[in-house]
Amino acid sequence: TIAPPNASLPVQKYMNKNIGASGMLYSISIPAMGQASFLPTALSSIQVQTCRFQLAVMDATPDNSVQDVLKNYTHMLSYHRHGQDTGQSAAIQEGWDHTEGDILAWLCADDYYFPYTLEEVDKIFSSRPEVDVVYGDSVFVDREGNFLSYFIEVSDDIGAILRGCCISQPSCFIRRSALSRIGKLDATLHYIMDWDLWSRLYKARAKFHYLRKPLSAVRVY
Numbered sequence: 001t002i003a004p005p006n007a008s009l010p011v012q013k014y015m016n017k018n019i020g021a022s023g024m025l026y027s028i029s030i031p032a033m034g035q036a037s038f039l040p041t042a043l044s045s046i047q048v049q050t051c052r053f054q055l056a057v058m059d060a061t062p063d064n065s066v067q068d069v070l071k072n073y074t075h076m077l078s079y080h081r082h083g084q085d086t087g088q089s090a091a092i093q094e095g096w097d098h099t100e101g102d103i104l105a106w107l108c109a110d111d112y113y114f115p116y117t118l119e120e121v122d123k124i125f126s127s128r129p130e131v132d133v134v135y136g137d138s139v140f141v142d143r144e145g146n147f148l149s150y151f152i153e154v155s156d157d158i159g160a161i162l163r164g165c166c167i168s169q170p171s172c173f174i175r176r177s178a179l180s181r182i183g184k185l186d187a188t189l190h191y192i193m194d195w196d197l198w199s200r201l202y203k204a205r206a207k208f209h210y211l212r213k214p215l216s217a218v219r220v221y
Contacts, residue, residue, distance in 0.1 A: 022126035026053040026118060027101025027176070030109055031091035036065035038110035038219065041145070043073050045112035050119045054078035056095030060085050066109075090187040096176075104174045110219045111170045117215045121173050124209050132178035132206035133198075136215035138168035143221045151218065158208040165195040170216035172198070178206050 028046060032039065046055055056079040059066045067082055079098035085091050092106045103125060107113065124134045138151040155166035172194070182200045185193050202208070 022051075022122050024052070024102040024122065024125060025100060026051055026103045026105065026173070027096050027099035028053055028055050029092040029095030029099075029104075029106040030055070030057045031088040031095075031106070032057060032059045032061060032066045032109040033088070034061050034065070035109040036061070036069050039066060039069045040072075042107055042109055042112045043069075043076065045114070045117075046107070047073075047076060048115050049113065049117065051122045053118065054099040054101055056080065056099050058085060058091035058094055059083075060091065086187060087190045089185045089189055089193040092193075093185045093187065096179075102176055104176055104179060105170075105172065107170050107216070108218075110221075112217050113170075114214060114216070117171075120211060120213060121215065124211060125173075125175070128209060130207050131209045132175050133172065133201060133208045134211055135167045135172040135208065136211040136213050138171045138216045138218050139214050140220045141217045143219060145217065145219075148220060150214075154210075156210040156212070158202060158210070161195075161198050161202050165192070165198070167194070167198050168216065168218070169194040170218060171214075174201070178204075182206075 030042060046053065055076050057070060057077060059080065059082045070077065070080060079095060081094070085094070095106070096104050121134045124131060137154050140148040140151060142148055151168045153164065153166055154168050160166045178201060182204045186196050189196055
């Protein structure tokens, strides 16, 4: 587990100063509904990345538990909102719409990246300008972050996406330019919006690249 920072400085439109191989900016959305106990690990896993990013957190939690966590991370936030929304798909898109990143991703509040994740993804986007989507492996962990298994459904055959969801959502990164060609996340979908998005990208002939490396940890509890 990555320890959260002990202090923060409130800065508007935060952008970390690290620049990856491409120099591109990553927009990361976190939709939150509870899960305050896990959120520090997710936020800290983003903070240690070595590429430029903007972070948006959309909090639909009725109480202030997530807001209390965010008080220690305000220096990282480019956009945040606390209040009721129409679901996580709309919240994710809201975060992307309020940031300017070239590459889009979302991370659930109880999942987290590995320290090298954006650096490895950025190498692909930098060296392969024709690639629209980079996706990699994920591991399943328990509440405490102990390894359980690999996400075995991930496939290097992207054609399988029409038969089942062969991409692990937190290990997938999309060029904003590719999303602009197919439209936004479907806000009417609350659980399979990721599969719907990958399928629409595939049907639009987006170029996918499989990175054979764990890029995220997904909690199972």
